[in-house]
Amino acid sequence: xxxxxxxxxxxxxxxxxxxxxxxxxxxxxxxxxxxxxxxxxxxxxxxxxxxxxxxxxxxxxxxxxxxxxxxxxxxxxxxxxxxxxxxxxxxxxxxxxxxxxxxxxxxxxxxxx
Amino acid sequence: xxxxxxxxxxxxxxxxxxxxxxxxxxxxxxxxxxxxxxxxxxxxxxxxxxxxxxxxxxxxxxxxxxxxxxxxxxxxxxxxxxxxxxxxxxxxxxxxxxxxxxxxxxxxxxxxxxxxxx
Numbered sequence: 469x470x471x472x473x474x475x476x477x478x479x480x481x482x483x484x485x486x487x488x489x490x491x492x493x494x495x496x497x498x499x500x501x502x503x504x505x506x507x508x509x510x511x512x513x514x515x516x517x518x519x520x521x522x523x524x525x526x527x528x529x530x531x532x533x534x535x536x537x538x539x540x541x542x543x544x545x546x547x548x549x550x551x552x553x554x555x556x557x558x559x560x561x562x563x564x565x566x567x568x569x570x571x572x573x574x575x576x577x578x579x580x581x
Numbered sequence: 582x583x584x585x586x587x588x589x590x591x592x593x594x595x596x597x598x599x600x601x602x603x604x605x606x607x608x609x610x611x612x613x614x615x616x617x618x619x620x621x622x623x624x625x626x627x628x629x630x631x632x633x634x635x636x637x638x639x640x641x642x643x644x645x646x647x648x649x650x651x652x653x654x655x656x657x658x659x660x661x662x663x664x665x666x667x668x669x670x671x672x673x674x675x676x677x678x679x680x681x682x683x684x685x686x687x688x689x690x691x692x693x694x695x696x697x698x699x
Contacts, residue, residue: 509692509693510692510693511585511673511675511690511691511692511693512624512673512690513690514687514688514689555623568614568626568629569624569626569675569688570626571623571624571625572623573623574623
């Protein structure tokens with residue numbers, strides 16, 4: 469799987485949008501971008517994934533650049549409960565090698581009152 | 582979706598002993614995984630627990646140290662054998678539900694087992 473690069477930490481004011489960047493310059497054509505987060509003392513939680521189109525769900529939006537070498541996870545209205553470590557992962561969608569998640573160091577997002 | 586529970590939630594053990602961690606999923610799943618998260622670190626995959634066959638271990642992890650069982654489609658155990666203080670970590674179970682037309686390969690995680698070895 470392609471490697472990802474994320475800033476180690478970010479702060480965001482409560483109620484504002486949190487924009488978390490991820491670089492994945494060596495991503496392959498069949499690799500998707502996944503985002504998970506880990507709230508303190510819990511297991512990781514799936515947020516969203518995408519291939520090349522922008523995606524949105526009830527938790528977040530995912531913006532992927534046209535060349536697919538980077539992406540941004542957007543939490544539109546951050547709350548204190550969004551304080552967590554956010555992991556950007558790229559991997560194939562199905563078939564051999566599609567199941568294991570390779571976690572990098574992630575970005576520790578602190579939402580400030 | 583899948584809800585995963587782990588037992589014990591935490592334990593303090595003596596050097597040289599072994600601990601078996603149980604992972605129970607509330608529905609049948611295709612694949613189950615065991616991860617380790619050392620203090621202040623990210624998650625590292627230990628092995629894939631295969632139902633009806635031996636687990637598949639990642640580089641740096643061996644069956645003698647981390648024997649794994651998966652007797653059915655909802656349950657797995659991880660044993661941490663002959664423990665040393667370096668084994669102090671959080672151990673997490675993960676599962677991948679059966680794929681459906683609308684599914685998206687989401688992997689679910691248990692709450693983890695916090696192990697401290699003295």
